[in-house]
Amino acid sequence: MTIPLTSSLVAQTVAIDDPRQLLPFADQTSPLLWVRKGYGLVGLGEALRLEFSGPDRFTRAAAAWRDVSAAAVVTDEVRRPGSGLVAFGTFAFDDESSATSVLIVPRTIIGRYPDASFITRVSLGDGAEDVDPVTTAYGPEYRIQLTPGVQSREGYLDSAERAIARIQAGGLSKVVLARDLAGHLPAEADRRRVLHDLALGYPDCWTYAVDGFIGSSPETLVRVDRGAVSARVLAGTISRGPDAESDHDQAVALMTSAKDQGEHRFAVQSVLTALQAHSPQLRRSEVPFTLKLPNLWHLATDIDGRLSDGSSSLDLMDGLHPTAAVAGTPTRDAVALIRELEPFDRGRYAGPVGWVDASGDGEWAVALRCAQIAPDGDITAFAGCGIVADSDAATELVETKMKFRPIVEAFG
Numbered sequence: 001m002t003i004p005l006t007s008s009l010v011a012q013t014v015a016i017d018d019p020r021q022l023l024p025f026a027d028q029t030s031p032l033l034w035v036r037k038g039y040g041l042v043g044l045g046e047a048l049r050l051e052f053s054g055p056d057r058f059t060r061a062a063a064a065w066r067d068v069s070a071a072a073v074v075t076d077e078v079r080r081p082g083s084g085l086v087a088f089g090t091f092a093f094d095d096e097s098s099a100t101s102v103l104i105v106p107r108t109i110i111g112r113y114p115d116a117s118f119i120t121r122v123s124l125g126d127g128a129e130d131v132d133p134v135t136t137a138y139g140p141e142y143r144i145q146l147t148p149g150v151q152s153r154e155g156y157l158d159s160a161e162r163a164i165a166r167i168q169a170g171g172l173s174k175v176v177l178a179r180d181l182a183g184h185l186p187a188e189a190d191r192r193r194v195l196h197d198l199a200l201g202y203p204d205c206w207t208y209a210v211d212g213f214i215g216s217s218p219e220t221l222v223r224v225d226r227g228a229v230s231a232r233v234l235a236g237t238i239s240r241g242p243d244a245e246s247d248h249d250q251a252v253a254l255m256t257s258a259k260d261q262g263e264h265r266f267a268v269q270s271v272l273t274a275l276q277a278h279s280p281q282l283r284r285s286e287v288p289f290t291l292k293l294p295n296l297w298h299l300a301t302d303i304d305g306r307l308s309d310g311s312s313s314l315d316l317m318d319g320l321h322p323t324a325a326v327a328g329t330p331t332r333d334a335v336a337l338i339r340e341l342e343p344f345d346r347g348r349y350a351g352p353v354g355w356v357d358a359s360g361d362g363e364w365a366v367a368l369r370c371a372q373i374a375p376d377g378d379i380t381a382f383a384g385c386g387i388v389a390d391s392d393a394a395t396e397l398v399e400t401k402m403k404f405r406p407i408v409e410a411f412g
């Protein structure tokens with residue numbers, strides 16, 4: 001539902017006992033979820049939906065949300081991340097994408113943190129009765145197979161080889177190329193089952209669901225919390241080893257791989273450049289560290305600082321997106337090559353997904369390890385890899401398989 005921006009929302013947050021689990025409260029067909037390690041937010045119903053598209057989608061979203069927040073009446077006795085008025089959001093990757101970018105304010109939000117839990121009720125001043133949220137049992141189990149979509153494996157190999165040739169010819173330094181998988185979800189399927197498997201299997205990742213877009217991402221695009229800004233940049237990947245010793249060897253191989261370190265540096269630099277304008281004294285880990293996930297190792301760098309200009313998390317997106325972890329370097333050339341070599345619209349894959357509150361604070365992941373479920377049940381999943389001059393196309397194809405694993409297994 002879209003309401004005129006002049007209408008005021010009334011949001012009231014009160015403390016509640018620990019609900020223990022958030023997902024059973026979510027809607028079966030249109031879940032709104034943001035959780036990590038069992039903590040986070042679940043949204044119910046829709047009080048307000050704002051839609052954006054095109055190159056100015058971030059600036060328009062930031063301005064619209066500022067207007068909505070300024071007009072809102074918020075009472076918040078809890079004051080935790082995600083309490084008070086909150087919108088869940090997901091944004092398209094490409095300025096030219098046909099996918100809509102949305103901010104959705106739920107009617108009810110339940111939040112759970114180690115030290116406090118809360119419920120926020122949002123009313124439109126329309127006199128509608130509040131409905132008490134209830135948990136419901138998950139619907140029957142199902143198994144959905146995802147198979148190559150518009151881009152075949154051979155097509156991906158060909159695109160990767162062309163990208164490598166283009167980079168070696170000096171056109172650009174890095175490009176991130178993705179491929180897609182497709183499937184179909186029956187109308188009656190409870191979408192929470194997929195989210196349950198993702199959250200259980202990847203507890204250190206942000207498991208999210210917004211407007212049919214679901215996934216479990218290890219990469220934090222940006223987090224803003226009362227003037228503090230932080231990000232976790234990922235780029236550079238290797239498979240897990242089958243036993244402890246070889247697993248350790250894999251991590252060491254990743255740490256010492258010039259190719260992966262180079263790929264990682266581009267991604268870190270793009271985030272530093274975007275954030276420095278808003279936070280001149282950023283701190284970052286001296287060297288990248290290895291992040292262990294159930295399906296793979298990543299090279300990771302954490303960045304943090306204080307905001308000097310009061311930017312909201314939405315304000316920061318315009319400069320941050322797309323980072324070189326999902327587009328490449330230089331950005332403009334990389335996006336042009338992605339449009340040329342990927343035979344599909346990325347939709348919201350690799351765009352920002354997360355939430356923002358009335359003060360502009362929020363948590364946003366880079367939407368990786370994800371799938372879009374269309375209203376008719378069609379599923380499209382995406383995964384990609386950073387390609388640099390010394391990449392090998394066949395190795396990159398195998399890497400996409402590793403990155404698809406969370407979503408393929410959650411549906412299967």
Ligand SMILES: C=C(O[C@H]1C=CC=C(C(=O)O)[C@@H]1O)C(=O)O
Nearest residue numbers: 234235236237325383384385386
């Ligand atoms: C583009 C994806 O991952 C990015 C994040 C971490 C590691 C990456 C890599 O090693 O290529 C990618 O830059 C994806 O999962 O689809």
